[in-house]
Amino acid sequence: MLLLAVWVAGVLVYQLPGPGWLGKAVAIAWLLAAVAAAWQVARGRVRRWLGVGYLLALGAAALGWFSLQPRQDRVWADDVGQRLHVTAFDGRHVVLDNVRDFHWRTEQDYDVRWVRRSYDLDQLRSADLVMSYWMGPAIAHTLISFGFDDGRHLVFSVEIRKERGESFSALGGFFRQFEMTLVAAEETDIIRTRTNARGEDVYLYRLQGMTRPQLKALFASYLQEARLLDAKPAFYNTLTSNCTTIIFDLARQIAPGLPLDYRLLLSGYLAGYAHDLGVLVPGYSLQQLQAAGHINARARALPGDAGFSTAIRQGIPGTEQDPQ
Structure with missing residues (x-):
């Protein structure tokens, strides 16, 4: 009762x-x-x-x-104001509308910019796990950044689609307070705003062991998620449909045997889960990877956006051969 x-x-x-x-x-x-x-x-x-x-x-x-029904027609906050739209995808070439490319000076001072981007999935070369800590060691926002042979990166992030003036509530996420959205963004937007504008602690880890076909399949899974949310809205759920569990669901489409683990809920410990599975760079302890992967100082030292993706990866194991 x-x-x-x-x-x-x-x-x-x-x-x-x-x-x-x-x-x-x-x-x-x-x-x-x-x-x-x-x-x-x-x-x-x-x-x-x-x-x-x-x-x-x-x-x-x-x-x-x-x-209660999720909706697409609320007065949304600027950073989730547009839905990611897969304009074209033939299995290799993809065209995306509403890729976010904001320039953030502070959390409240920014330039709004939504752009069209085209990618060749045969040029995929890497995937990085990005973890941004904003609420203590047990909770982190998780993102996946895909790297291409030409040096470009695209980041996918599952987030609440907050209304203008609304803020995140973990408890509210249990009670259908928020719709869910999938953001695709440039690293100079979605990572830099966390390191520089918000002051969150951000860590980047190179994921290992995926072939190029598997990278393409994982990327395509995000495209499918984008199409589903573009066609029909869905509620965010703090427990079952959040930034970490969605990544796990997508990854399980590639590797069905991935085990369930409490660290999928306590997302701040997800890097330890990945390390135990052997999908981070071998030969390093988790502590060594965390120390090398803490990118805040490198991100803040860069005066502008140019060279951001290269600068934040300096010294991170597994990224040494990335294109400049």
């Missing part, structure tokens, strides 16, 4: 129409009533009206929950 009551309280806080204080007040009143009812049940004082009232409340909450 109490677990269900907590879930209903969350629905009330994050989904009840009206001002925020109203949802919180109703949720508190509901929890007090649920605790009192549970106490009566525990003492053997079961009343029919109590059970009927409780079931009606649960039914109303469930009805409201399943009536």
Whole structure:
């Protein structure tokens, strides 16, 4: 009874129409009533009206929950204002609309720029795991950066599609507060804003052991995810549909035997999971890879965008032969 009551309280806080204080007040009143009812049940004082009232409340909450539908037409924040669109893809050549290429001076001061980009997947040469820490050691935002023979990089990032003025809430992510979006961006945008504008701790690791066909298949999986979200919106979920679990689902399409692990939920430890699987550069301890992969100082030392991708990879094992 109490677990269900907590879930209903969350629905009330994050989904009840009206001002925020109203949802919180109703949720508190509901929890007090649920605790009192549970106490009566525990003492053997079961009343029919109590059970009927409780079931009606649960039914109303469930009805409201399943009536929630993700949307594409909200007033979105600038950095998620456009949906990634796969304009053309023949298995090798891909054209993407709405690749993000913002120039960030601060979190609030930036130039909005959405661009069209074309890539030849036969020129794929690398994939890097990028982890950005903003909430302690256990939680990180995870991104995948694909590198090409011509020195270009494209980063994919699963994020909440927040509305203008809205901010992330891990709890709200359990209660359908946010839609989900897939951002494709230049490294000078999506990585540099984290190292320079936001001051998050960012680590980059070269992924090993994938053939070029596997790299192409992983890239194509992101394209498929982009097409699905472009055609039909979906809710972000803190537990089941977040930046780390989506990467795992995509990777499992390439390697179905990947084991489940608690570090898929505690995303800050994902690099340790990758190290244990042997997909990071061999011959180095995790601590050595972390020390070499901390890119903040190199990112901040660069005066402009030119050479950013090369500069942040200096000294990172596995990146020595990358094109300049």
